[in-house]
Amino acid sequence: MRATRDMHVRRRTRALVTRPAVALAAGIAVACAVHIVPVASAAQAVPAARAAGRALSLPAMRQRVPVAHAAPVVPIAVDVGSVARGRPLAPGFLGLALEYRSIPSLAGARSASAVDPVLVALVHALDPAGGTVLRIGGQSADRSWWPVPGMPRPPGITYDLTPAWVASAAALAQALNAKLILGLGLEADRPRIDAVEAGHLLAGLGGMTEALTIGNEPMLYSQIPWYRILHGKAIPWYSQGGTAVYGRAPTYGPAAYEREWSRVAAALPKGVPLAGPDDGTPSLLQGFERRLGPRSRLRLIAVHDYPLSRCDGNPASSGYPSVPNLLTPAAASGAVRGLGPGIALAHRYGAKFLIDEMGSISCNGRAGVSDTLASALWLLDALFRVDAAGIDGVQLHNFSGLVNDLFDFTHAGGDWLASVHPLYYGALMFTQAAPAGSRLLRATSADPVTLRSWATTAPDGRVRVLLINDSLSSTALALVRVAGRAGGASSSAAAALERLRAASAYSTGGVSLGGRSFGSLTATGSLPAPVPESAEPRAGAYRIRLAPGSAALLTLPPVRTAPATAR
DSSP states (O other), rough: OOBBBBOOSHHHOOOOOOOOHHHHHHHHHHHHHHHHHHGGGHHHHHHHHHTOOOOHHHHHHHHHHHOOOOOOOHHHHEEEEEEESSSSOTTTTTTEEEEHHHHHHHHHHGGGGOOOOOHHHHHHEEEEEEEEEEETTTTHHHEEEEEOTOOOOOOOOEEOOOOHHHHHHHHHHHHHHHHEEEHHHHOOOHHHHHHHHHHHHHHHHHHEEEEEEEOOOEEETTSSSSEEETTEEEEEETTSSEEEESOOOTTTTHHHHHHHHHHHHHHSTOOOOOEEHHHHHHHHHHHHHHTTOOSSSSEEEEEEOOOTTTTOTTSSTTTTTHHHOOOHHHHHHHHTOOOEEEEEEEEHTTTTEEEEOOOOTTOOOOOTTTSHHHHHHHHHHHHHHHHHOOEEEEEEEEOOOOOOEEEEEEETTTEEEEEEEHHHHHHHHHHHSSOOOOEEEEEEEESSTTEEEEEOOOSSOOOOEEEEOOOSSSEEEEEEEEOSSSSSOOOTTOOEEEEOOOTTTTOOOOOOEHHHHHOOBSSSSSOOOOOOOOOOOOTEEEEEEEEESEEEEEEEESSSSSSOBBB
């Protein structure tokens, strides 16, 4: 990630498709009607009537003033099939993308028992079956190094890695039972730095390391300063003032990057799996796909995804960071658009395909959007689309202090406390809706723009149906029919119901899942058991009412016969 708490720039924002103009106009019309209609305006009508020379009694006036009535909620049919599709969701599907600087603050000590226990609880809740993947790098991969004897620190590097850092990273990985994807720098353009750094990291973390990456979002090297010069001295790139110095010329492109990547790869210890390109640029992805093969060291294709960007300053743009834009279908589907051939190719050669850095809004996020319930609703839909595309895992970006965060921590007096943000609630609900080993079922919504629907069948025999109402103003009534329920459980069996909601999609606090909340701070990282709620089917359908900007998870009891499997 190209980020500090002061700056985070993305070159590319995805082209999003806003909802149809007709629907938008209809929504505006409804909103206007609600504000225009109240009978309270009757008092204002009396002077106007007198001025027109008419006597108008209050009863007559009430008859003439239009009265608004709430439009009836039109049921939206959701049909769930019985044929499982795709591969079972692997343990560790959800992980974290962290920065090098974050590790000591999260681990803090050199033993797994001393690692922040609140973090451990929060991460384990996202990965109950084990297998968490931590990607450590991002922007800090290019800004960190292991000091090389006899070599001055390159001016763009601002953080030294040490044996103490390795001990902290090992403790964190052990506490989380996690595998690591470790990022090496490329911007300094000195393969020896990467060789030395890789040697030290692998010596201490080799058994925990799944792969090494080289560089981070290299197409930004010519657009974001490598460092600055002020009064003849180098200062960090994010500093105010000074003259910007860039790591690459404006002509830098994919061909030059691939040559540099190959030089660094050749300098690394043999046999270590590699990952890349750690970027979302299509041309770089295509270049890495060509590297795949039966004997290739490239074992992970890793890309980044942010649907919106705070660097997009045009409010009329579909990439502008707003709640309405975040809740469009395209914001959720952009993560997988065009990736199908690359995913299939990676799997053909036994490699994995990951989104190893994912967040809602690049350039550090935007307050009032990234930290709202809307981000949780977006994430729910996006993660299911990622699963449906066959992607092997996602690492959600977390960098302390950013509004894009899942959570933040404080450590005082020997106690750890966490502030859990709305985005985490979305990730947790996804884990509940798609447990390890689950497979997708077809779920078709009659109005997929307003009401998104996903369904899974899991090894525990339960069918889970997730419903997301992305409308900011309208209640949705889902009529959920699930095929294949007659063979085991009674067609009248009640289903458990759990809701994700807040006052509105714009809420930054007051979020609850299953009627429970972490509150403003949690000392345990454990969400209490949900408040029991159930849904009884009527005429073969479950009627689920969803408030604007909310989600609901319907969990049906097991059936005796497993659903058929698509071949």
